Structures are given as C-alpha cells and as structure tokens.
Amino acid sequence: MNEETARSIQTIAAVGGVLATTFGLLFIYLQIRSAAKTARGQNTMSFLMGDQFRAVREAERIAAEGVFDPTDHVQLDAETVRLILNDRHLRETVKAKLNLYEAACCAIVHKALDEAMYRDFANRAVRMIYWKYYAYIETSRLETQNPTLYGEFEMIAKKWDRENSFSHHFFTKDGEVVRGKKYDDLALLPR
Structure with a gap:
C-alpha cells in the first residue's frame, strides 16, 4: 500500500470516528432530553394527584x-x-x-x-x-x-x-x- 492510500484510509477513519462520536453525543443528548421530559411528566402527575x-x-x-x-x-x-x-x-x-x-x-x-x-x-x-x-x-x-x-x-x-x-x-x-x-x-x- 502506498503512502497516499494510507493517508486516505486514515482520513476516512478519522472522519468516520468524528461522525460516530458526533452521532453518539447526539444520541446521548436526545436520551437526556427524553429522560428530562419523562421526569417533568412524573413530577407533574405527582403534583396534580x-x-x-x-x-x-x-x-x-x-x-x-x-x-x-x-x-x-x-x-x-x-x-x-x-x-x-x-x-x-x-x-x-x-x-x-x-x-x-x-x-x-x-x-x-x-x-x-x-x-x-x-x-x-x-x-x-x-x-x-x-x-x-x-x-x-x-x-x-x-x-x-x-x-x-x-x-x-x-x-x-x-x-x-x-x-x-x-x-x-x-x-x-x-x-x-x-x-x-x-x-x-x-x-x-x-x-
């Protein structure tokens, strides 16, 4: 494998890593928001009832x-x-x-x-x-x-x-x- 191909593979791997990290963080953020909304709903029901x-x-x-x-x-x-x-x-x-x-x-x-x-x-x-x-x-x-x-x-x-x-x-x-x-x-x- 030549040097240019190796750089291309490294670049693709780095971009893939950044995308995976970004999507992972987005998933965690959405999970936290969902958990917070669920907690607000539970708090509201406890308060109302x-x-x-x-x-x-x-x-x-x-x-x-x-x-x-x-x-x-x-x-x-x-x-x-x-x-x-x-x-x-x-x-x-x-x-x-x-x-x-x-x-x-x-x-x-x-x-x-x-x-x-x-x-x-x-x-x-x-x-x-x-x-x-x-x-x-x-x-x-x-x-x-x-x-x-x-x-x-x-x-x-x-x-x-x-x-x-x-x-x-x-x-x-x-x-x-x-x-x-x-x-x-x-x-x-x-x-």
Whole structure:
C-alpha cells in the first residue's frame, strides 16, 4: 500500500470516528432530553394527584366561612381583602393557596413541571384564581413592598390567558387584570 492510500484510509477513519462520536453525543443528548421530559411528566402527575391542593382548598373553605366563598366566580373586593388581612388564620390559608399556585408556576418556568400537561389540567383554574385574588395579591405586594410577589403565577396566568381561545378572558389585551366585571361578563371570544 502506498503512502497516499494510507493517508486516505486514515482520513476516512478519522472522519468516520468524528461522525460516530458526533452521532453518539447526539444520541446521548436526545436520551437526556427524553429522560428530562419523562421526569417533568412524573413530577407533574405527582403534583396534580398529591393532596396539597385538596388540603389547601379544604382549609380555605373552613377558614373563609362567613367571609367569602372560595369556590364562587367572583373577584374579591376591597372589603373582603380587608377581612382576610385582619383574620390571621384566614390570611394564612389564602397565602398557602396562592403560594401553592406560585410554586407550581415557578416549577413550570424552571421546567420542573410539564407546562402542557399542567395547562391541560388547570388552565382555567390558574387564570381564574389569579383574577379572583388579584386585589389580595396587589395589597400583599404593597404591604410587603415586593412588587414581584406571585410573579411566576402572574406570568403563567397572563401567558395562558393570551393563548386561550375557548374560555373566559381574565386579562385585557394589554395584560391588565380585568376588574369590576362578573365572571359571566368576561370576554368569551378570541381577542
């Protein structure tokens, strides 16, 4: 075998080695992505099927009795927010509920929960809970001097409202929370 043929074989072998390595790395990358997506799906199912939401809802229902109905489709007004803020137990249960939604939305933002799966399960609930408790959230932001309090919750609620075309809209086209309207009066048509 002459020197030129040997170089050609070496070149072909080197290119083949680079291609094999590249495809191997691509395969590993795709496997890691697939495993991460599977883990997000499992995290989402564990979160959704866990007892956290049920326990928080029940605690709030008991604490809110006589003040407001957590299950109705009515935005909290200033008087109701004042009553919540003045009742330590009720305030803590409302905070627990909002913190749970914030945690879920934060996990979505950081890709620990699968957004599509969670949206399929809780699209309207996320948007409506943010809308319903908006006055409380704004008051809490002012009180704590933390304008980003419940920021991930707000971001996901706005995003899903923009993408929504089959249910009530809780935000204006400009991303502001709709205030002073009854649930049944909120826009139903795509914007």
